[in-house]
Amino acid sequence: MSDSLVDLARDSSAWPFQEARDLLEKRLGGKKPEKGYVLFETGYGPSGLPHIGTFGEVARTTWVRRAFQVLAPDMPTKLFAFSDDMDGLRKVPDNIPNKEMVRQHLGKPLTRIPDPFGTHESFGHHNNARLRGFLDSFGFEYEFKSATECYASGMFDHALKRVLECYDEIMAVMLPTLGAERQATYSPFLPVCPRTGVVLQVPVIHHDADAGTIVYVDPETGEKMETPVTGGACKLQWKPDWGMRWYALGVDYEMSGKDLIPSVDLAAKICRILGGTPPKNLSYELFLDDKGQKISKSKGNGLSVEDWLKYAPEESLALFMYQKPKAAKRLFFDVIPRAVDEYIAHVDSFHGQDDKGKFNNPAWHIHHANPPKGTSPLSFGILLNLVGVANTDDPDVLWHYIRNYAPDASPEATPFLNKLVSHAIVYYNDFVKPTKQFRKASEAELKALTDLRNQLKAAPAGAGAEELQNIVYEIGKAHAETFPGLRDWFKAQYEILLGQDQGPRMGSFFALYGVDKSVELLDRAIAGDDLGA
């Protein structure tokens, strides 16, 4: 039984299984690594707060890891979330307080810059905490690794000495990739200035593999400085750093955006020079905005995680990230409802599928083999329409409409639908409500509305939707010269009372909205108040 599951997983065309299979067979040769576990890694830049790409990368890496665990259940795995918190800060980020204070520390490792937020030991620690909080909020399993700690603790010492031993070979790989200016000053080692604490980009004038040191000239004092490369006294330039880290930690799998393909190649070469085997890499496509432009934080286009989660549950974002990592996808508001509905469809089909089908179902991956039993009897698309048409941001009113369609649905019985209702309301408030355009009633329309107001007022207490609908209908007929077709009467009500050109069955609306409140609404319309205010 378990054998056949392994076979199915091996043959599965789902990309996490394909990645896991390649990792197991090509990278590992089917054998457990000597370090005793298979290591997955995701990396984070120094200035970056967690963003939607971070989520995507960790989610995707986790899926490969889960798939791998099915293929090789007897091999332990780990996922390192590695923070480059020893990188020198290059420019002051826009979105932080105390910019002037931070400016005075430019060039220093992030972990040696005071926290501008004042909540942590350093700026680096602050960002790390944000990263961890972000990852934890999704329940990702990982081990956090800090570059600063790895360097300072001596964990990288052996590998750093190897870099020094292979100095010339590494320079020979790096130099041809650099412009002439950079070639003149390039060194894989960046000494941390003992005087100022700044990570220096200076030429190395001498290196001594036996002593484990390099010599450089302090750019301000002109003094020749000799420093060990170990123990945190030097940091590596990032491409050698990446290759060194793969070698030092024995990273078996790491994915990265396609803009990093040349860097991955270089880092892999360096890793091999050191005597290691580079990880299996997956280059995923970048995200585009609605106009097909690359999404970048500086441009501020595209969509943030917070934006997405405001309008839809995180499962839908996970599904979006699952789909076709190698195809460029547009990431903007309009893709959200579709992602939700496809998520629902996948979960609903899951439980009727055989094992092969389940392995191919995104829901298997998103939910770690255990998708929930039920989701929502209504699609998100329908719900969004409903919210717009029903013209309300009151969940209770919405549930009345929903029960017309799905009598068994309730906030308790269908919790996922309940979440969707909340999201749909936010969507309504942000996207539908602002587009409302109320118009004033004409003289003739005013007469009809006044009739309506008076008859609603006079309606027996507890009048139902049908009864109210009949009142509305009769008034429309009574004012036939104003409204040649009943359609015109209803259209007028939508435009004047609801600020939209379509709407709900008015009898139902008045019943749900409440006759008293409806009368108030009509009073305001008759008085000529601006209902959009």
Place this chain on the structure above:
RNA sequence: GUGCCCGUAGCUCAGUGGUAGAGCAUUCGACUUUUAAUCGAAUGGCCGAAGGUUCGAAUCCUUCCGGGCACACCA
């Protein structure tokens, strides 16, 4: 120039060797009285082009065509 991705219905896209699909749009019908929703049905594709492999190709290979993106430094 190098590399990657995409090209399937009007639109947005699923579909990695076995009878071409979904959603939206359009048209018609139902919901014993408006609209919308909902439900049912219909319409709609030479799967970018040409070769090749195969009993069989949207799918695999080759070459084109068209569109997009990445590739100094920094990360």
